[in-house]
Amino acid sequence: MTDVNSAGGELVHGGQFIKHNVSGHVFEITAKYRPPIMPLGRGAYGIVCSMLNSETNEMIAMKKISDAFDNYTDAKRTLREIKLLRHLSHENVTGIRDIVPPPLKREFFDVYIATELMDTDLHQIIRSKQSLSEEHCQYFLYQILRGLKYIHSANVIHRDLKPSNLLVNANCDLKICDFGLARPTSETQFMTEYVVTRWYRAPELLLNSSDYTAAIDVWSVGCIFMELMNRKPLLAGKDHVHQLRLLIELLGTPTESDIGFIRSKDARSYICQLPQHPRQQLAKVFPHVHPLAVDLVDKMLTFDPAKRITVEEALAHPYLARLHDAADEPVCLEPFSFDFEQALGEEQIKDMIYQEALALNPDSMSKALMLPKFLTSLMAALLCFPSSEQSLLTPFWARSLSSGFLLSSLYCATLDSLRPPPCGNASNLCITPSKLQFAVLYLGITLATIGAAGTRFTLGAMGADQFDNPKHQGSYFNWFIFTLYMASIISSTAIIYVEDSVSFGLGFGLCAAANVIGLVIFVLGKRFYRHVKPQGSPFTSLARVFVVAIRKRKILLSQRSEDYYNKIHDGVTMMVVTTPTKTFKFLNHAALKTEGDIRADGSIAKLWNLCTVQQVEDLKALIKIAPLWSSGIFLSTPLAIQYSLATLQALTMDRHLGPHFKIPPGSMLVFILIATCITIVLLDRFLYAAWQKLTSRFPTPLQRVGVGHVLCVLSMALSAIVESKRLKIARSHNLQDQSVLIVPMSAFWLVPQLALAGIGEAFHFPGNTALFYQEFPASLKSTSTAMVAMFIGIAYYVSTALVSGVQRTTGWLPNNINHGRMDNVYWLLFVIGVVNFGYFVVCAWLYKYQGVAKVVDENPSSDDK
Template identity: 65%
Template sequence: MEGREAQISSSGSKRGGWITFPFIIGATAGFTLGGVGWISNLIVYLIQVFNVKNINAAQIYNISNGCTNLFPVIGAIVADSFFGTFSVAAVSACISLLGIALLTLTSALDSLKPQPCDNGSSLCTPPSKLQYAILYTSLALACIGSGGTRFTIATMGANQFNNPKAQGIFFNWFFFTFYIGSVVSGTAIVYIQGNVSWKWGFGLCAIANFIGLAFLLLGNRFYFHDKPQGSPFTGIVRVIVATIQKWKVQHSSRIEDYYYGHDGITEIAPTAPPKKSFRFLNRAALKTDGDVGSDGLIAKPWKICTVQQVEDLKTLFRIFPLWSSSIFLGTPIGVQASLTVIQALTMDRHLGPHFQIPAGSILVISLISTATFLTIIDRFLSPMWKRLTRRSPTPLQQIGLGHVLNILSMATSALVESKRLKIARAHHLQGQPGAIVPMLALWLIPQLVLVGIGEAFHFPGQVALYYQEFPTSLKSTSTAMIALIIGISFYMSTVLIDLVQRITGWLPNNINNGRLDNMYWLLVVGGVVNFGYYLVCASLYKYQNVEKGEESNSGTNN
């Protein structure tokens, strides 16, 4: 058996290893089908069932996506600090099951939703306060639960192995399962919601979530449970607090005046002086009277830190500008995702005389594009680049290419929308709510393919950058930074849509009367400015660990 041969628990039983694989992958499949299934078609559900206006529905969708992608970070911190990954994943799965079940009830019971609105009518009954309260409660529970399981179960699966090769195999299967589950949810379940009934579509999501929870619980007897080690963020906060308390303390040039830690027997001897960058933080490791006891242990933990803890915080400061540029990279993607669904609702979605593509399924094109190009990049483009340059593409190069493709995607969106508006005006459809423009929704595919290819470059590049460059104490949190970026980006997209709607006439409820193409051109301009910001940050950034890995690899190849 590869990986963790078998960990011996306190009770003497063997745990961990490949025997846990089918349970964790089964749980992943169930949670993905359930979590992606209810959110993929949320905009359409809000518009058609709850009589929510188009742009408001897009904002609710963005907020829900933001919550789903923010809670993995919170879940990771809670798991590392207090309860462990299994407990957090199991409780989160129960919360999401409750939320999806409540959402199913809103579609099944007439008392929990407003009266149906005739297509094209402007006199629609809005939801009551009680109906809104139950809807928002169901969405909040579903978001918290889905977010709590998404990355926590990935970490839990990797914890079952201590062999890097086995961990790599597990992650490949985990992401493969996630993408396949997302595609199935975005097609089959969305089709059932739109063509059979909403209650059956949401009901299947609840059933899938329940099956995932069952898989997770059935494998408990085989799992290796890592004990919570405490939050690494505590050390970061301590550095900040200690720096503030010692703000007036003079710096010292003597290496022995700084605290390097304790190995359990004696105080660790100094190895190198604190680095001069962000020099003001060095005060946190400067020893003053009463900070360290006679035994070499810290006497005042909120007044002194180790030099390593100070350097860890400096590393975060150095990488923060690059991380912030990724937020403004993700914001246009969030705007495009929500507005593309609204565009699809106004276009001809027929494939043949009898089949119509559900509007919520159009975003699956992006998932398929990302999954396809991940394989192409791994098998063809990266080896070709390495043969030409004798070096693997760096994370910063991958992220930069993702920026360019994202800008091209927004420009394509603007051109397609300009054509759609031109056709709508030619057929005098501006004043007709719910009117279908005689233009195939397949025109939306190029922009989704481009954004999917961009994600295939910049998301893996960001994972590699954060995992390799983050401090060792934050390795478990580094990969969850992607979820944090996505979450913040969706919130930013909500703010941006609201701002544009307030100060311009580009985004009315009937987009045939607006200028959605201008919104996309605004994203192009923002993307170009952000790309310039990224280039400045990337040119100033000096790798801490990536270059070392490149040098060792090149040395091995020689």
């Protein structure tokens, strides 16, 4: 479905993207980009337009590279430029603002790169009638050298410096752009790729030398500066032979020592055969140019690159003394690595550019991941409903069937015949998946969601059913959560490594094998388990309490226990008081007997006219614990946001672990899992036992949850402090106006806050699970363990709404977090955590632990062990 936006353009893909037609070129970009839209230039790659980013209110330059992956070399240059622009952060280097992710990865054909918008370039200025003073030219030269010093310090040669690649704004600020031809300064292989427009090409390039250095950029700068001063090219050769002759006519025939760097005998012979020319005195050729400027250019245009002046020396030259300030001419703290270019296939290039787009648009990934997380949490509760004592399935069979669903989903993901063929390296044409293949994809996702939900929490409840002592149940929940987190560590490290390094098929195969082994072990223990008979859904009986209470609301309540219905139901006697409690008295109407409600045999005549006292008390128990359950939503909301923000922080920080290994930003969250696992072991084996010795009591679930609340709040405060430090460092290095770039601060500064959050989870996750299992009615024991998943799922939605609200009303979370105030977001989460903790304390203080109903089966069977 499409729509026409009031600001111009056609909204597509549910309003997330917009189509603009610019001079016959269709721009399909995210909807935040709005008019005014003006074409700036075009070339073989496509077209560049200026447009407004409505989220930041900044005008940007959007370059569309049409069919970006049709040509392998061009696609590789595009990837190189993107990675370089994301790495480099300097006032005289153009800053990347965005890479627009495609609506669907399978439709990723065009690449859109948004950069800073500048007014013009030096080529346009030179060709214009705009007057330029020597101060203008001097300032432009200084900025070029200043930017080049930073670029070279990053182990990068630009290789294509020319006036059209030097952007200028109305304030005469200059920025170097177009890094598609850049290479490392320490290249070990021959660099034979086309470099530098002919007029700005150094002698070593004209003579086909393959081991040139960063000195080629210095030569180009000298040519550009003289072109600025004369308003025409210095050496406008018609071809490379003519270019070399013009060069020698101006600078003279090189001496034997000048051509010592030339390895080719043919090239040396060619130079020696050329007519001899003396070196002209540039001061006489260009008498209008300042003598110091001539001296500097003379040192730049030296035939032998080893004798040519360096960028650092040029900046310190007397001609630039007025502008030179070594303290304000920074270098790049981390050299750029070109290792990613080794053995790249076409699909790898496309995938890497796609990942770069996601890195600059984290919402695109988080939105895709949020729904499955919520669905898993929701399905956990829904699938646990049939697992209660009165349901159609026992926990054993629910868990077994869920494992079958998981295996089926892995089968759907692994079998080649159920997937479309991959885009081959020999062809740029990707075959669109068929409707059947799409159906298999969605079926696999559904089966995986159902399977994960049905195994995790039904297994938790079934395990607790095997114990009678609450202390043993609490210990069981500790180790149950420990096992879940250990499995998450393995899946998020080892399995992901296998999928990235070997294949997705092997990764899915290992998961399937682990599932089969676990299922076999689980089934083999069937005869040792304590089983609970399925009796039908308890939620129908809870709904009946509401309906019957409303129907009988006008009948006066009785004080006599015999006026309330409490009989044996299907052979099970509920050992509870026969008179309903006085809390929520309105619901007591549901168990009040009236004429015609009971048959002669004592059974209920009509199910929707009468309920048992036990059913009424079950509903009251749920209502009483609901406030405590709701506090878990705003306990999980700050944590959900913290995990996302920590990933964004890690993207901008130094993630190196040693000289060769770099931690993926998402893997930083593993420290939460590790901290949780370690803490659970310490708590269960040592700390809880010490607590019991000191107080003569085992810590209650509410006490454990309360400690988790406190640690969560402290984690938010620590996160705010660390982010304040990160922002301070970013601003001290002039990164606040740049896109996602590396801040010289180790990502391991994030570990303490993540570890603190993990320690908190070791308290509140098992504590909440044990609390709900202990306090829920007997008929809802299996469902109780899924209540944690329910409030976590809701918290993900609340966190998304909260983040959206912050983005709409403040400037704290822009796309460039270096320009925002994420520390304020953390302080907001801190306040939410403090308020929620206060709410939890009040709820816990008012809450009275329930007397757990015991069930005595009058007709025991061999199945109930």
